[in-house]
Structures are given as C-alpha cells and as structure tokens.
Amino acid sequence: MKFIVLAIISLVLGFGACNTPPKSAPAPKDLIAEKDMVSVLKDLHLAEAAVLHQRLAGDSLTKTYRLYYKQVFAIHHITTAQFKQSLSYYAAKPEKLEKMYNTIINELNGADL
Numbered sequence: 001m002k003f004i005v006l007a008i009i010s011l012v013l014g015f016g017a018c019n020t021p022p023k024s025a026p027a028p029k030d031l032i033a034e035k036d037m038v039s040v041l042k043d044l045h046l047a048e049a050a051v052l053h054q055r056l057a058g059d060s061l062t063k064t065y066r067l068y069y070k071q072v073f074a075i076h077h078i079t080t081a082q083f084k085q086s087l088s089y090y091a092a093k094p095e096k097l098e099k100m101y102n103t104i105i106n107e108l109n110g111a112d113l
Contacts, residue, residue, distance in 0.1 A: 025092060032078060032086040034100060040083065042104045043072045 032040060047068035056064055073080060090097045 025089070027089055028082075028085040030082050030085070031089060032076075032082060034090075034096065036076065037086055037090065038100050038103050038107075040072065040076050040078065041100065042107060043075065044069065045104070045108075047072055 048065070051061065051064050051068055054064065069080070073083060090100065
C-alpha cells in the first residue's frame with residue numbers, strides 16, 4: 001500500500017511540475033482550500049488504488065479512472081478544471097504541497113483500510 005501511495009505522489013508531483021505556473025502567479029479565483037485539497041487528493045489516491053486493484057487494462061482502465069475521478073469531484077463539489085488549476089497552483093509551491101502530502105500519508109497510515 002505504501003508503494004502505491006508513493007508512486008501516485010511521484011506521478012502527481014511530476015504532472016504538476018509540467019504545468020507549473022510561475023511562483024508569483026496569483027491564486028486562481030476558485031482555488032480549493034488546502035484542507036479541502038488534502039481530502040480531494042487523498043480520495044483520488046484511494047480511488048486510483050481501487051482501480052489498480054481491479055487489474056483492468058486498455059479502455060476499461062481509462063473509463064474506470066474517469067468514472068472514479070468524476071465521482072470524487074462530485075463528492076467534493078469541484079470541477080476538473082478547478083482541481084487542475086488548484087493542483088498547478090500548489091505544485092508551484094512545493095513546500096505547501098509536500099506538507100499536504102505529509103498530511104495525506106499520515107492520515108492513510110492511521111486509516112483502517
């Protein structure tokens with residue numbers, strides 16, 4: 001489980017680095033608050049782990065990922081665009097993002113999964 005969490009964190013940080021806005025960029029108007037972003041990211045990682053556990057391939061894998069992401073976004077009342085903008089914003093502030101992921105890891109380590 002820890003390997004999956006670390007792998008996902010690496011992918012998210014790598015993805016965020018590709019779309020990183022300048023450090024002086026203002027926060028998007030509909031920025032997801034840090035506390036809420038932690039919950040969204042944690043739920044996304046749990047959803048990704050659930051999808052990987054199903055051992056799907058090809059189109060089924062892609063459709064299932066989309067469905068799970070859509071469900072997580074609906075639960076948190078956010079849009080895909082809002083998530084992407086918020087992730088890019090936090091990725092430009094690695095100290096904040098690292099703190100957020102430390103919280104996620106601590107919560108997952110303490111969770112009864």
